[in-house]
Amino acid sequence: MSEPESVPDRPEEIGGYRIDRVLGRGGMSVVYLGWHPTFGQWAALKVLPQALAGNPAVRARFEQEGETTARLAHPNVVAIYARGETQDGQLWIAMQYVEGTTAEAAVQDGAMTPARALGVISEVAEVLDYAHRCGVVHQDVKPSNILLGERSDGRERIVLADFGAAVILSTTAEREPGGALVASFAYTAPEVITGETAIDGRADVYSLACTFFRLVTGSVPFPGHSTAAAMANAHVEQAAPPISELAPWAPAALDEVVSKALAKRPEDRYATAGEFAAAATRALSPSPRPSPTPPTLPPRVSVTPAPFSSPVRRVSRRSMIVAGAAVAVLLAAVLVWLTVSGSDDDVVAAGPAPTTRTSAPPPRKIVLPNGYLPGVCTPGEPTDPGTEVIMSCGPNQDPGGPISGTYSLARDASALQATLARVIATATTVVCPGNMQSPGPWRRLxxxxxxxxxxxxxIAADGRPLIAWTFDPDRFLAVVESVPTPDGAALNNLYAWWASHS
Known part of the structure; x- marks a missing residue:
């Protein structure tokens, strides 16, 4: 729901609750914040507008929401305090007031990280599986129906709201084809749209996967459709794009998980919402480090200067980015030749020397940001088969520079994304300064x-601020860390350094 510009007919009191203000308004209801002086209780009052109070179908849906929600005794389902009808025929439901925001608002604010998205869908999956055991299918799972508040212990509280579109499993088989469809098309399962098969909990699994897609990528699975008919047809006929197309950091395993959850046929999906959430969590968990391969002579490596421009970034009051966003910064790099292979004298031959030599593969180049003194960066032996070249660096001398950094070149694009995914999984995700999405794409001016x-x-496990970035054309990955500061500005300073050295 969104806050309306004005509600001229706002009542003074409903059901003993004194109306304080409007919390939001949707197509079929208005939600007020009310205070009950006798109970000493704040509540969110959902009210059926006068213009819809005479519509029997709308009234039935509104009453069903209250009845369905009241029968679900779960901490992640909004509690129902009371229900009633005003003297002029307006139905109302007094519900627990969850102070906070919604998952949709968090996406729009750039505050929905992959780790947070996993937490959201995991708790919503628990609610859905409970509702399904109680014989209830929500049928309208979407980010705007997921409330995000705070628990008494400071952890995030996740509440699933709006059971107005819910159906009772015992009646779904008798649903009439072509009946009213009230779920939001952007998140609706194909069988809900077509009405050709009985609906069960796997319809909510599909909607939860659409929700996860939105939380992680910022897009719905089928964007660009301007009409409900086009959107509905996409759910029924089209395959959703791999999640990694919009979130390049996402591993291939996550593509497979989401693809299965978005299968057109219910029998091809996960059987429960919990199974889907668990599979998504496993896909984003760090994989065991592979055993080191036998040592081999690495290719000759050169580090050469290459110009880079500053990335495009959104400006906010919190941004600590130096210089104007329109200035492209040329990066002067350190030129170092890393000669790792031995001389010909080190080779023992069992026969006569060959008359021809096999030419070595062309050397890979790795670019280091400016600010490293000679000798502070040293090549290492890759322990990951997907990494071709790796270099470890000490402190960078430029303002805001990292205390340590690791720079590597991957053997292919898949290995690059897999390595980045492991970095993300071992750190606490935060929004980048300047309200930049994290993880998210960066661009040159x-x-x-x-x-x-x-x-x-x-934030790394030891509390150090961390920034990682890839330069996909070169299959390049950098991971740099800084030292925490009492004023909390370390990440801002590190980000400003990155912005001028990326």
Whole structure:
């Protein structure tokens, strides 16, 4: 729901609750914040507008929401305090007031990280599986119906609201084809749209997968459709794009999980919402580090200067980014030749020397940001088969520079994204300064339409601020850390350094 500009007919009192203000308004109801002086209780009062009070179908749905919600005794379902009808025929429901925001608002504010999204869908999945055991299918799972508040212990509280579209399992088989469809098309399962099969909990699994898609990528699975008919047809006929197309950091395993949850046929999906949430969690969990491969002579590596432009970023009051957003920064890099292979004298031959030599593969180049003194960066032996070259660096001398950094080149694009996913999984995700999405795409000012890689901001396990970024054309990954400061500005300073050195 969204806050309306004005509600001229706002009542003074409903059901003993004194109306304080409007919390939001949807197509079929208005929600007020009310205070009951006798109970000493704040409540969210959902009221059926006078214009709809005479519609029997709308009244039936409104009454069903109250009855269905009241029968679900779960801490993640909004509690019902009371229900009634005003003297002029308006139905109302007094519900527990959850102070906070919605998952949809968190996405729009850039505050929905992958880790937070996993927490949201995991708790919503628990609610849905409970409701399904009680014989209730929600049928309208979407980010705006997920309330985000705070628990007494400071942890985030996640509440599933709006059971107005819910159906009782015992009656779904008797639903008439072509009946009224009240669920939101952007998140609706194909069988709910077509009405060709009986609906069960797997319809909510589909909607939860659509919700997760939105939380992680910022987009619905089928964007760009301007009419409900086009959107409905997309759910029935089209395959959703891989989640990694919009979130390049996402591993292939997550693509498979979401694809299964969005299967057109219910029998091809996960049987329960909990199974889907568990599979998504496993897909984003760090995989065990593979055993080191036998040592081999690495290719000759050169580090050469290459110009980089500053990334496009959104400006906010919290941003600590230096210089103007329109200035492209040329990065001067350190030129170092890393000669790792031994001389010909080190080779023992069992026969005569060959008359020809096999040419070595061309050396890979790795670009280091400016600010590293000679000798502070050293090449290492990759322990991951997907990494071709790796270099570890000490402190960077430029303002805001990291205390340590690791720079690597992956063997292919898949290995690059897998390594980034492991970095993300081992840190606490935070929104980047300037309200930049994390993880999210970054771009150069010279070519703002084309993402060049993925940017991630986080807090490492030891509390150090961390920034990781990829430059996809070179299969390049950098992970840099800074030292926490009492004023909390370390991440801002590190981000400003990255913005001028990326």
């Amino acid at each position: 010279a070519d703002p339409a084309t993402p060049k890689g993925t940017l991630f901001c986080g």
